[in-house]
Amino acid sequence: MAAHPLLDDLRAALGDAAVLTDPDLLAGHERDEADLCDSGTPLVVVRPRDTEEVAAVVRVAARHGVPVVPQGARTGLAGAANAVDGAVVVSTVAMDAVREIDPVSRIAVVQPGVVNAALARAVREHGLWYPPDPGSWESSTIGGNVATNAGGMCCVKYGVTSEYVLGLEVVLASGEVLRTGRRTAKGVAGYDLTRLFVGSEGTLGVITEVTVALRPAPEESLTLVAVFPTVATAGGAVAGIAERGLTPSLLELLDRTHLRAIETYRPMGLRTDAEALLLAAVDTGARAADDLARLAEVCTAAGADEVYAATDATEAAALLQARRLAHPAMERFAAETFPGGNGGLVIDDVAVPRGRLAELLDGVARIAEACRVPIGVVGHAGDGNMHPNIVVDRADPASLARGRRAFDEIMRLGLELGGTCTGEHGVGLLKRDWLAREIGPVGVRVHQAIKAALDPAGLLNPGKVF
């Protein structure tokens, strides 16, 4: 066993089996799924089973002046879960209990290591629904979803993770246990500490329990596909849909690069000759057919070549599945674009006001040309939240530099259009500079003041966010 006085203290607190120092395992806990981010090798990975054990770990680490990096499933896309050299990685993998599901109050109480899909399935048995559905939902954890305020495809109508978090239990840098929020539908008792911790990427505390709000199981939906001659016309259709007062429950955009990547990854008859495809759904109800007709009308007026409704639930599910494959399909496409499988993706996550989406899409095309990098665009069009995926050759510094430049240009454009540098992936390491530009010097000072108030020694996930 590795020798370090910290390790002895951790073993005393958690038992040997929960304190891991195997080099391969440490290497496997160095980083999340973001490219272009630094990472380090942790000294140790611990797997606490409950809040008291997490508190013990934080107290031990504080005593030794060692940083603490919380990790869920490491599916993040901004490097927020990346380890630093010599850190204690707190893995929530052993804290995966769904503690309570209350169908009358429509809440669930879970440990942070519960996988999103596991929670979704557990509440479904009670006729309930946990809407937030990030792309990683089959593997990412609720703790990670909360720490990054994860989005997903349902957000356009049903909102992001933060809108479902009623209360938290958090281990602070001091090792104290804080409970925030409530179990009630409404509540305004004191500062909204719950929302302060949601999206704070492990820099203010380690989340040990989450109380979430649930909805009744969703209605069936009708699905529409619209094929566009350019991505900008698809963007125009999104603005038109908002302007007409329509509220689709899903409104996703895929460009040709993504359609081809998906079709290669798993052939399913997608229109790979289309420049852009909008995928929309509306919840059923009296107005569903009417809403669908109005969506189709707007798409046609915006320049769609072809508009058709899914004929049945099977076709609709297949279309949704195609959209869900965008990320792995593009990863494979990128890998295969360069010799030796060295291709990689730099994933942007810019969000603009819906009315500016067409300008953003036009601009991304210009940036791809100017920087001489392939950029595929996919994303949550209804939210104005796009993921321009920049394809780079990891083995070629010049390609990486061009990709980095395109990445920065896209964020600059996003801010110019009144947008944000991150719609749902978070700041992590990847966008620290851009956060500072977006929130300005006063915003940075307020962030620093809050961080210093809650983590004066700066041991919680150091280097992230700002």
Added chain:
Amino acid sequence: MAAHPLLDDLRAALGDAAVLTDPDLLAGHERDEADLCDSGTPLVVVRPRDTEEVAAVVRVAARHGVPVVPQGARTGLAGAANAVDGAVVVSTVAMDAVREIDPVSRIAVVQPGVVNAALARAVREHGLWYPPDPGSWESSTIGGNVATNAGGMCCVKYGVTSEYVLGLEVVLASGEVLRTGRRTAKGVAGYDLTRLFVGSEGTLGVITEVTVALRPAPEESLTLVAVFPTVATAGGAVAGIAERGLTPSLLELLDRTHLRAIETYRPMGLRTDAEALLLAAVDTGARAADDLARLAEVCTAAGADEVYAATDATEAAALLQARRLAHPAMERFAAETFPGGNGGLVIDDVAVPRGRLAELLDGVARIAEACRVPIGVVGHAGDGNMHPNIVVDRADPASLARGRRAFDEIMRLGLELGGTCTGEHGVGLLKRDWLAREIGPVGVRVHQAIKAALDPAGLLNPGKVF
């Protein structure tokens, strides 16, 4: 003109007309609508017109070490806007511009002094809807709504104020101007400072601009009335409605005291022999009639004596109007209950998980008997958020003491049932002790640390919240 070096500085910054020291006017700015709360006489009331003027006021006050108390329309019910002796009251009354309405991005940007109803009407012209509708919506301001995170009747389906605040401009204690949030539908750039300021009751900064999200104008709705033999059976019906997965757009409870008070205040043929009445609405759509039938079924199964649907929109509007009259009607009822019009109301605001509502209502009846005070109950049943209104004789210390005891007993019960001491009115002065009990010593320390980080001299709305 009153002489104080501070006043000269304020006049230099704002001009004489915006710096008010008339004693009657000062007296009129001492307090909001909450009973049982201390207040003081401000040294001066200022009416800045823009952000720069607010920043100038805060800097002048800081230089002189004088507290700053922000005020909107003073319709609050927790004393959060009450002045302290010698303070500078910053009235937002002259900052009432709707700066922007963007129908495509579905946002509006407003100054804090805009009245809720004025915003609602302005966006309605664009086919849009600003849902938060506190009881005071015809007079309360968006700044005050944001500072207290105001609720309302639509919350059961459409959420409270915080869910509509995308971004803020805030003057900090330092006089610096902070911009938080965004104009986009989604965004996770940095800590959620927007939500930290929402509901912070003027203790962390003075809100000078608000960017709100809007919805398409709402659908028509169908309205149902259910008459119950006891308030607890009405509470049982609310649990049953949640359990059946129904999502009414309105679900309000009125007890007999309120029905009689309203009928006396404005006769409209309400069933004053009923012990409790539930008022429910569902948005129209394919399932509306079906949903209404299921609501009726649940109410009947829970023991309702009579259940009927509003025959038309006029009847539905009248019922809603009756509910909106509950507060003024109860105030008059209370005033007239004691000689000399000395009767007053102590307004509780407890929220419990929906499944515990019947227990809360039962408990309130027991407390009324034990404390020998009349208590009328009204509130947002669908959210589990009740306003037990305690009738006291302001001229009789014994009556006030009994009322205060009942008030405390109700909050104690609310916390025991897993609830919160304030569902929507806020902490202010009225519930400081109960906030501390609810959030515990660690929670209080975190509140204090954040307050100290943002307002080290403690000059912003001192004495409020904690």
